[in-house]
Structures are given as structure tokens and as C-alpha cells.
Amino acid sequence: WDFHTGSQGEIIGAFKYPLEAIMSMLGVLPVDVIQSQFAALDPMLAARKFSQFAKLAPNAAPARNFVALEDWLNDGVDLAGPTARECLFGWYIENAAAHGRWKVADQAIHPQRLIQPTLNIVPRRDRIVSPESAELLSALIPTAETWRPALGHIGMIASPRAKRSLWRPLAAWLNTERVHP
Incomplete structure (x- = not known):
């Protein structure tokens, strides 16, 4: 919610003008550009992941799972320019959410007003x-x-531990009846 707590805003800020030029020209933020932004968060991640992958038996379940996850992660779609601007520039550079300036359907979002569980x-x-x-x-x-x-x-979605660590507890949480204040 406060997107200035990590280093992501600085990384995106460094790329603001090239990103804006791409979106102005194409109307979208291409998926390959989005992937490059994710890669910038941890430049050595790919080397670490694929070094570990190289140690796996080619037809073993962990290798197949790795390939399936990488296929899913890298099979994205372009992001509409206005949405990309709102998320990247509005959230990460301007920190609009933390300053009470983020809007959905022209209505400012104020989490402190939520009463729902x-x-x-x-x-x-x-x-x-x-x-x-x-x-x-x-x-x-x-x-x-x-x-x-x-x-x-x-x-949270793709880890072998996700079912035990999150999915099952989340299903139980969702199935619990709660009373609104």
C-alpha cells in the first residue's frame, strides 16, 4: 500500500521515460518489457533458477514443474497503457495509494473506512x-x-508448499461465517 517502502519505486522511476515512450507509441506496455522490469528486481535470479534446474533429472516431476511454471510466467500479455501508467507510475512513483489519491471508478480508496472482514x-x-x-x-x-x-x-500460487501453507487455510477462512461490525 505504501509503495515507497521497497526499492521497486526507484527501479521503475529510473525507467519512467523509456516506459512512457513505449506506451505512447504502442498504446500498451509489451509483456517483454514487463518481464524486463521483473528481472531488474533481482538480476541474478534467472542464473540461480536455471543453475538449479540444470541439476534436475530431465524427466523428473521437479523438472516438469519448473518448465510448467516458467512457461506460465513467461506467457503473459501486454498491459494496457492506462493500466500500466496507473500501476507503475501512480503506485510506485507517485505512491498514490499511500497518499489517498488512488481512485477506482472515480472514487478515492480509503482502506481505513472498510468495515468488512x-x-x-x-x-x-x-x-x-x-x-x-x-x-x-x-x-x-x-x-x-x-x-x-x-x-x-x-x-503463494505455484510453490509446492502453497497448498499446505496458504490454500487450505484460506479455504477455511473463506468458509467461516463472520459478522460485520
Whole structure:
């Protein structure tokens, strides 16, 4: 929620003008440009991942799972220019959410006004949205319950530990009846 807590804003800020030029020309932010932004968060990640992959037996389940995950991660779509500007520039550079200036359908979003039961899942190993950024949202929402799984942004969905660490507890949380204040 406070996108200035990690280094992502600085990275995106350094690329603002080239990103804007691309979006102005194409009307979208191409998926390959998005992938390069993710790579900039941890430039050595690909080398580490593929070094580990090289040690796997080619037809073993871990190797197949790795390939399936990489196919999914790299089979994205272009992001519409206005959406990219809002997310990258509005959130990460201007920090609009933390300053109460982020709007959806022309309505400013103020989490402190939420009264609904809210679960904020803050993965401790997130490289895309820093845990510190997401923690602020829990502090703002009076009814927030916060979980901090030892997973990453993608790991919450794709990790072998996700089912046990997050999916099952989340299903139970969703199936629990709660009373609004």
C-alpha cells in the first residue's frame, strides 16, 4: 500500500521515460518489457533458477514443474497503457495509494473506512510488492487479519508448499461465517 517502502519505486522511476515512450507509441506496455522490469528486481535470479534446474533429472516431476511454471510466467500479455501508467507510475512513483489519491471508478480508496472482514496475505519473500508496503494496509483496515506465509509473490500460487501453507487455510477462512461490525 505504501509503495515507497521497497526499492521497486526507484527501479521503475529510473525507467519512467523509456516506459512512457513505449506506451505512447504502442498504446500498451509489451509483456517483454514487463518481464524486463521483473528481472531488474533481482538480476541474478534467472542464473540461480536455471543453475538449479540444470541439476534436475530431465524427466523428473521437479523438472516438469519448473518448465510448467516458467512457461506460465513467461506467457503473459501486454498491459494496457492506462493500466500500466496507473500501476507503475501512480503506485510506485507517485505512491498514490499511500497518499489517498488512488481512485477506482472515480472514487478515492480509503482502506481505513472498510468495515468488512478483511484478510491481508503478506508473503514474507515477495520481491514484487515489499512486505512492508503491504503491512501498512493491515494497519489501516480496522478489521484486517494478516497472514505472513513464508512464500513469495508467485510462490503463494505455484510453490509446492502453497497448498499446505496458504490454500487450505484460506479455504477455511473463506468458509467461516463472520459478522460485520
